[in-house]
Amino acid sequence: MMGGGSHVVLIGLRGSGKSSVGRLVSSALHRPFIDLDELTLQVLGVESVQQAWDDLGEPRFREAECVALGRALEVESPSIIALGGGTPTAPGADERLARASAGDRAIVIYLDAPIAVLASRVAAARSDGDDSRPSLTGVEPVAEIEEVHRQRDSRYRALAHEIIDASASPAKVCDAVIRVVEKR
Numbered sequence: 001m002m003g004g005g006s007h008v009v010l011i012g013l014r015g016s017g018k019s020s021v022g023r024l025v026s027s028a029l030h031r032p033f034i035d036l037d038e039l040t041l042q043v044l045g046v047e048s049v050q051q052a053w054d055d056l057g058e059p060r061f062r063e064a065e066c067v068a069l070g071r072a073l074e075v076e077s078p079s080i081i082a083l084g085g086g087t088p089t090a091p092g093a094d095e096r097l098a099r100a101s102a103g104d105r106a107i108v109i110y111l112d113a114p115i116a117v118l119a120s121r122v123a124a125a126r127s128d129g130d131d132s133r134p135s136l137t138g139v140e141p142v143a144e145i146e147e148v149h150r151q152r153d154s155r156y157r158a159l160a161h162e163i164i165d166a167s168a169s170p171a172k173v174c175d176a177v178i179r180v181v182e183k184r
Contacts, residue, residue, distance in 0.1 A: 005078055006078055006104060006105055006106055006107050006181075006184070007072070007075070007078055007079050007080070007081055007100065007105060007107070008025060008029075008031075008079075008080045008106075008107050008109065008181055009083060009100075009106045009107065009108045009109065010022050010025075010080070010081065010082045010083065010109055010111055010177070011083050011085075011087070011088055011108060011109070011110050011111070011156050011159060011160065012111035012112060012113070012156065012166060013113075013118055013148060013149060013152065014118065014122055014145070015113070015117070015118035015119070015120075015121035015122045015145070016085075016111040016112065016113050016118060016166045017111055017113075017121075017166050017170050018082040018111055019037075019082045020170045021111060021166070021170050021173045021174050021177060022080045022081070022082035023080075024170055024174035025080045025174050025177050025178060025181075026080040029080070029178065031077070031079055032075070032077055032079040032080070033080050033082070034072045034079050034080070034081045034082070036065065036068055036069060036072060036081060036082060036083045036084050036087055037082075037084045039068040039071060039072060040061065040064050040065045040067075040068040040084065042068075043064040044056060044060070044061070044064045049084075052064075062086065062089065062091060062093075063090070063091065065086070065090040065093060066090040066092045066093045066096065069083070069090070069096055069097070070096055073096060073100045073106060085152070088152065088155050088156060088159055089155065094155065094158075094159060097159050098159065101159070101161065107162070107184060108159050108160050108161050109161065109162050109177055109180060110156045110157060110159070110160035110163045110164070111164055111166035111173065112153075112156070112163050112164065112165060112166055113165065113167040114167055115142065115145050115146055115149060116142075117166075117167045118145050119142045122145065161180075161184075162180045164176045164177060164180070
């Protein structure tokens with residue numbers, strides 16, 4: 001069932017292009033797109049990630065992420081699923097991903113980009129008015145990205161079937177993801 005019958009799960013840090021690339025891959029492969037952040041907000045009944053963190057706290061958000069991940073992986077039709085950057089750190093989420101991978105139900109792809117690229121993208125999103133993501137460490141964006149990368153990179157690598165350089169344009173990263181799916 002690999003490739004054509006599997007979900008394509010995109011993981012990576014904030015700014016790696018998971019949602020942008022995921023939408024492009026969804027369109028190109030004619031598969032449903034699931035943005036796990038949006039599904040998590042539905043599970044919690046809140047409007048934004050910032051609201052969830054402010055009103056409910058990070059632990060409750062991470063629990064809801066794992067619930068949302070379970071729902072996404074249970075969708076019958078092979079889908080493109082863009083995880084939140086922290087989803088693999090949610091209690092039980094890495095086990096769900098590993099089970100789906102072992103059962104050929106999911107291909108996990110790590111969209112990895114240099115810290116400078118991620119910081120530039122995050123800064124651009126903030127300057128465009130997208131302040132919907134809470135700070136994870138309370139420090140300035142480049143230092144935060146460096147710290148979060150240090151914390152998560154090995155987990156992402158352990159979960160991933162493939163690692164793709166996400167520093168290119170979304171269209172080029174989309175093409176790379178499609179090549180991974182087609183070779184499976």
